[in-house]
Amino acid sequence: MLSYDSALLEKAFDVLNEIYYENSLPKAVITIQSSPKSYGYITVQKVWHDSEESYYEINISAEHLARPIENVLATLMHEMVHLYCMVNNIQDVSGGGRYHNKRFKQEAEKRDLIIEYVKYIGYSKTSASKNLVDTLKENGLYTNINHCRTTENSLNVPPTGGDSDNSGNSKKKSSTRKYHCEGCLCSVRATKEVNIICADCMALMVKVE
Numbered sequence: 001m002l003s004y005d006s007a008l009l010e011k012a013f014d015v016l017n018e019i020y021y022e023n024s025l026p027k028a029v030i031t032i033q034s035s036p037k038s039y040g041y042i043t044v045q046k047v048w049h050d051s052e053e054s055y056y057e058i059n060i061s062a063e064h065l066a067r068p069i070e071n072v073l074a075t076l077m078h079e080m081v082h083l084y085c086m087v088n089n090i091q092d093v094s095g096g097g098r099y100h101n102k103r104f105k106q107e108a109e110k111r112d113l114i115i116e117y118v119k120y121i122g123y124s125k126t127s128a129s130k131n132l133v134d135t136l137k138e139n140g141l142y143t144n145i146n147h148c149r150t151t152e153n154s155l156n157v158p159p160t161g162g163d164s165d166n167s168g169n170s171k172k173k174s175s176t177r178k179y180h181c182e183g184c185l186c187s188v189r190a191t192k193e194v195n196i197i198c199a200d201c202m203a204l205m206v207k208v209e
Contacts (some may be wrong), residue, residue, distance in 0.1 A: 001146075001147065002032055002147060004146055005145045005146055005147055006030065006032060007017070008143065008145065009032070009060060009076060009139070010029045010030050011028055011141065011179075012013070012073050012076055012136075012141050013028065013058070013076065013080065015139045015141060016073075016076070016077055016135075017080070018033045018113075018174050019135060019139075020077075020110075020111045020112070021084060021111075023081070023089070024084075025080060025083055025084060026056070026083070026087060026129055026160075027053075027055055027058045028042070028055055028056045028057065028058045028083060029048040029055045029058070029060045029199055030057075030058050030060065030076075031057055031058070031067070032059070032060050032062050032179060033058070033059050033061075034037075034061070034062050034063065034149060035059055035061035035062065035064075036062065036063040036064075037186060039060070039061050039064050039067075039071075039072075039075040040058065040059055040060045040061055040075040040078065040079050041058075041059050041079065042056055042057065042058045042059075042078065042079040042083055042085065042086075042162060043057045044097065045078060046124040052155070056083060056086075057078045058076065058080070058083070059136050060072065060075060060076060061075075062147075062148070062149035063148070063149050063150065063193065064148075065145045065147060065148040065149070066145075066148035067141055069125065069136070069141070069143060069144065069145060070127075070128040070132065070133050070136060070142070073091060073128070073132075073136060074113060074127055074132065075126065075143060076124045076129075077108075077113055077126075077132070078108065078113065079110055080111075081104065081107050081108045081111060081113070082104075083109060085103070085104065090103055090105060090107065092104035092107065095147060098120075098121055098123060099120070100115075100121040100122055100123045100124040101122055101123065102123060102124040104122070104124075105123035108126070109149075109196075111129040111132075112127055112128070112129045112132035113127070113128065113129065113132065114126070114127045114129050118167070119169065127155060131171070134147075138157065139180075149178075169194075176189040176190060176191055177189065177190050177191075177192070177193065177194075177207055177208075178207070178208040179194070179196055179205040179207050179208065180205060180206060180207050180208055181206075188205065193207075
């Protein structure tokens with residue numbers, strides 16, 4: 001059932017690799033797997049193998065595929081920037097891979113991404129510029145993804161980057177308040193107004209309106 005979506009992501013990798021990297025990036029295995037607390041990730045080791053070669057893995061979160069296609073593919077490009085930095089020995093992250101530094105921002109913005117600063121994780125918040133959207137349209141990539149995995153956790157993780165909730169699920173009005181951490185995207189609920197800190201990031205959690 002996911003063959004179309006997987007093929008779209010693989011095509012997008014090839015097209016973006018050609019346009020923005022002159023086909024210099026090594027092939028990566030593109031997966032769609034459960035990752036409710038992040039939009040995507042890339043492995044720091046080559047974890048896939050065949051009889052001849054080994055490959056990095058770029059995962060696109062199954063729980064966040066309902067976002068606009070330009071946001072999903074901006075996530076793919078975000079991970080491709082990490083891949084470029086890894087193979088070119090550019091130190092783009094620190095803090096166990098959590099904090100994105102100015103080198104990452106610089107390389108990402110060269111590839112038509114809009115990068116914003118988030119406390120504790122650095123220059124990580126990613127969205128597509130108009131130039132990137134135009135590139136996607138010109139190359140037949142501005143199309144819908146057919147599936148999205150929904151779980152209780154994924155519905156409680158608010159999108160970053162100013163995106164609306166595109167899951168298509170209606171939510172009942174609740175007397176509880178939801179708070180989320182802008183660092184690791186974990187969320188909690190409370191029955192009254194509270195000031196709460198994420199113990200993982202030591203950041204003040206933000207109320208979701």
